[in-house]
Amino acid sequence: MLSMRALFATIKSAIVRPAAAAQQADTAGAASEASAARHLQARGLTVLARNFRCRGGEIDLICRDGESIAFVEVRMRARGDYGGAAASVTRRKQRRIVLAAQLWLQRAGLAPTPPCRFDVVLLRAADDPQPEWIRDAFTA
Numbered sequence: 001m002l003s004m005r006a007l008f009a010t011i012k013s014a015i016v017r018p019a020a021a022a023q024q025a026d027t028a029g030a031a032s033e034a035s036a037a038r039h040l041q042a043r044g045l046t047v048l049a050r051n052f053r054c055r056g057g058e059i060d061l062i063c064r065d066g067e068s069i070a071f072v073e074v075r076m077r078a079r080g081d082y083g084g085a086a087a088s089v090t091r092r093k094q095r096r097i098v099l100a101a102q103l104w105l106q107r108a109g110l111a112p113t114p115p116c117r118f119d120v121v122l123l124r125a126a127d128d129p130q131p132e133w134i135r136d137a138f139t140a
Helices: 004-042 081-087 091-108
Strands: 046-054 057-065 068-076 116-123 132-138
Touching: 004 046, 004 057, 004 068, 004 116, 046 091, 057 091, 068 091, 091 116
Parallel strands: 068 116
Antiparallel strands: 046 057, 057 068, 116 132
């Protein structure tokens, strides 16, 4: 039987460790998105918004590429297990991105609606010098 002290220590570690891991993941995610934004800007895109969130989904980067709007998902996976970063953009994730994109377009009030596409930027590390940019990675 656990003492009260041991029980509280167990509960505290269960709460604190996941929070620290989540904070570390948030920091790595922000660095990855910043790296992807720099990569896209160097190729002529203009970042219009970052981390657009709504109830149904989230978009990491929203960019203008000429007359088009690119909704960009940024994925980082240091290891290739389970298919790597590209495989992590599942159908469910795609639906959530499309839903968020529709809401962003509605709120932006762009008339007429410009051509849109869904891109993915894949990184092996937050400071990956050669991210892989997949234009039109999926369709709505």
